[in-house]
Amino acid sequence: METVSHHGRVTAYRRVNREAGPGCCFVHGSGGTGRVWNGQLKLAGRTPLSMVDLSGHGESEDVDADPGYQTLSAYADDVLAVRDRTDDRILVGTSLGAAVVLHLCIDRNVDVDGIVLTGAGARLGVLDDLLTWLERDFDRAIEFLHEPGRFLRTEDPDVVSRSKSTLVETGRTVTQRDFLTCHEFDVREQLDAVDVPALVVYGSDDRLTPPWYHQHLAEMIPESTLVEIEDAAHLAMIDRPDAFNSVLAEFIDSIGD
Template structure:
């Protein structure tokens, strides 16, 4: 899992395979590549290459974060360029979904398909989160997020792990992530997206509620919506079985049942 030099700085990434389609997994605000940890191997049978990475200032990627979804999209495109990947399927969770959507809007020839997990065309942020971070109270911010992030069926241990992970954030980077989310809005632009799209949401998501995913589904032509019963915003970890099955089916349909491996 090396650091890769890109035009947007060094990026920590991992990949399996080198065929097509290439599937890139994009994490959300205040997160790292580890949020996709239960998906990396599962997708290898249906994707020629599966890659995950840390956005700048997150996890093991050095450098400052970014304060807009557009700038994070530039990081993703720089990573594709550095790896000489012309076109990819982009799967994004939360802010990562916003980054994937923005990339599909601004660089449509680079995107084969989209997987949007717990995201929306807008990502409003709880004002208290900005207040906590402005006061240097990262612990309160982490607790406020975790209280809304998990569904009723989530194992108690997941909440503890999630809160501990959020407390490891650089407060400045986390603040910029939230700023990027709060200023992002593509509600009137979704008709411009033409690529196949899978939308996944936990039906108890308290951060990006199901209505966000229903809006995406209603405005992205030909998209498929999968609601995961009893899961919250962290559906990737709460119900990896349901997420993995839905994404694998999507990939098989996208490729006609054959991966590039």
Template sequence: MQIHLNGIKLNYHEEGSGPAIVMLHAFPLAGAMWHTQVALLREQYRVIVPDLRGFGGSEAPPGPYLMDTMADDVAALLTQLGIAQSAVIGLSMGGYIAFSLWRRHRQLLSALVLADTRAAPDNTEGQAAREANARLVEEAGPPAIATKMIPNLVAPSASQALRDELSRLIHANSSQGIAGALRGMALRPDSRPDLGSINIPTLVIVGTEDSLTPPAEAEAMHHALPNSTLVQIEGAGHLSNLEQPTAFNSALQSFFAA
């Protein structure tokens, strides 16, 4: 389904009924990365899965895409759908957007799942790497980013079938969308000062083999969050929901049933 909001065309998928859950995908993928979780959660929940601006079937305007702007997109979508409050699941970039949602639209949030993400901003080196990748995709296209990033997105033991799936998702995005998100992530603020104020139930998930946002980052967030649970998923890298879906889904089930 598509909807016009905040000056762009946003694509989203919706299944099920009950309390709302919105799922925010990782960079540089799309909402389709949540297919296994949607199949589980739609039995009891109204699941909303947007393609964030610049990705999947959504429009890719000129960037940068600030995390606040993407959070405003999500808030506008929930408002358009008549959803007063929703749980939010964000993985990696989706987690950055979840932090912005808390700062800007916390009345919309009933619970949080922060998966394979971090509260700290990019340092100077990280910002430079984002800009280098933005220029790479502008010059060589999404396949170049896929080739560069996929080895770091998953654990070494990840199957070739999963790597091929990630390639398809990345290749389907536009260079402008990928570059816009890269430059927006480089500009994101430090969310660590906000952690102590996040008093809603929060689940922190991390793959034990996540090299991009390692378990130490998740542990630090967990200790700073006043109402959080930490789950480490064995054998998963940065995309724990795709690499170990059974363990990831089990963590979600336990959290939402509590």
């Protein structure tokens, strides 16, 4: 892992730089780490890759931030620090990570050539029951998120176990902060401010951010492409890595032309 220091903390990221290309900076979702993108490492033969651990996740130092805009802004600082170090030209975000990417485009006018949004939405309201479990019964929250069609469609025990273990490692406090930040996120009236090409990718069976969330994004972002990944849920990049990579590779090539 490589690191970058900024705003009094250290952010860790995995860098794979084998080929020339626009470069992709990947941003994970709530309770996750950059490891959620391991299935995309095959794309290193096409372009440099950076997988960020947001503050308080994986190997990155935590930040003292209240849930909501303050946390979203801190996570955006993490991504900007990595992007400035690597000069990656494409930002790829899933779920909370997609919210960070949208925030960077809308509020920070980030200098990139394209964005990829998956498991995403212009608003990311969280079920009241899940918010309660995140506060009082973290184990129940983890089980709920791993019911089929939520985080994952696959029931492969190794894949599900790794995903659950990541939430446990991140811990209740940070994971709850992430979901509360999602719950406050709402850019429905600002999507026309996204002024770079956007690839919007969704899993056909995603019950957390269903297809119509993504259809709305694609309708409202001026220059966007909408793609469905069949037989995938919220984390389509894990459920169907080859299909996801094929779509992403085509987008990378279009940016690099």
